[in-house]
Amino acid sequence: MTIKNIMSRRSVRSYSGEPLNAEDLGKLRAFINEVNGTSGIFGNNVRLQYLENGEVEKLGTYGVIQGARAFIAAACKKGAYDMEDVGYQFEKLILFATGLDLATVCLGGTFSRGAFSKAMNLNEGEALPIVSPVGHEGGKKSLLGRFIKSNAGNRKPWGELFFDGDFNTPLAAGDEFTVALEAVRQAPSAINAQPWRIMKDGDSVFHFYSAGKTDMNRMDMGIALCHFEVAVAEKGIEGQFKVLERSNGGEFKYLVSWIKD
Numbered sequence: 196m197t198i199k200n201i202m203s204r205r206s207v208r209s210y211s212g213e214p215l216n217a218e219d220l221g222k223l224r225a226f227i228n229e230v231n232g233t234s235g236i237f238g239n240n241v242r243l244q245y246l247e248n249g250e251v252e253k254l255g256t257y258g259v260i261q262g263a264r265a266f267i268a269a270a271c272k273k274g275a276y277d278m279e280d281v282g283y284q285f286e287k288l289i290l291f292a293t294g295l296d297l298a299t300v301c302l303g304g305t306f307s308r309g310a311f312s313k314a315m316n317l318n319e320g321e322a323l324p325i326v327s328p329v330g331h332e333g334g335k336k337s338l339l340g341r342f343i344k345s346n347a348g349n350r351k352p353w354g355e356l357f358f359d360g361d362f363n364t365p366l367a368a369g370d371e372f373t374v375a376l377e378a379v380r381q382a383p384s385a386i387n388a389q390p391w392r393i394m395k396d397g398d399s400v401f402h403f404y405s406a407g408k409t410d411m412n413r414m415d416m417g418i419a420l421c422h423f424e425v426a427v428a429e430k431g432i433e434g435q436f437k438v439l440e441r442s443n444g445g446e447f448k449y450l451v452s453w454i455k456d
């Protein structure tokens with residue numbers, strides 16, 4: 196999980212069908228075990244799993260994904276901040292796969308919940324909000340895949356996402372946190388909605404808010420927290436996430452703050 200992985204990742208919807216080699220598969224499985232042994236920022240245990248198409252009933256993706264043979268998926272017991280923790284833990288795996296030169300795309304809507312739930316042996320009280328193919332890019336792109344793709348790569352400008360002290364003052368880039376905020380800006384989000392809004396407070400505190408309302412937007416927020424954390428850690432800046440007593444900022448819902456040590 197590196198800044199390079201964050202910057203190079205993009206959604207891939209056409210796969211060559213070539214299986215993962217044994218070495219990559221071994222590394223992926225070991226990483227899944229490692230992440231499954233930890234909990235998310237808000238204390239939820241997310242269950243990540245590697246699944247192969249064919250091992251189980253055909254895993255469906257409604258024609259959006261072509262040629263995928265293997266998937267990664269995340270299940271989580273329903274509870275407070277569950278979706279944020281799913282996004283946070285799942286994105287670690289997405290970035291790890293990117294580091295192995297494997298292609299992925301988060302799917303929160305366009306997959307067959309029935310087939311995946313069965314493959315995951317979903318327990319009572321667990322949700323299965325996100326899956327991703329994992330493999331090598333290749334093959335022919337589906338029309339739908341091409342259409343969705345044409346919308347990717349665009350990100351909102353800094354001034355719409357990052358603020359200084361209040362939501363009327365856009366944050367200027369240029370300090371030690373610029374890379375971490377850019378890592379958030381480059382994060383994937385459902386329908387590329389980019390619901391993250393971050394307010395800098397003094398020199399060393401960042402408050403994370405969401406402009407989104409859906410469960411998918413809550414996963415988007417968790418993904419952004421993962422990117423921020425990976426980037427600050429790589430820059431050698433230490434700090435922690437903490438939920439503070441803060442009110443919402445108009446239509447932006449407060450989630451959590453990051454405080455430098």
Ligand SMILES: Cc1cc2nc3c(=O)[nH]c(=O)nc-3n(C[C@H](O)[C@H](O)[C@H](O)COP(=O)(O)O)c2cc1C
Pocket residue numbers: 204205206207259300301302303304305306325343346347348381382383384385386387411412414415418
């Ligand atoms: C929580 C979440 C759910 C998503 N669900 C879908 C989906 O159901 N189908 C799909 O084709 N892409 C899905 N995406 C991928 C986004 O469309 C994609 O990340 C966004 O357009 C930005 O493009 P990029 O990932 O290439 O940077 C999802 C992404 C996230 C983070």
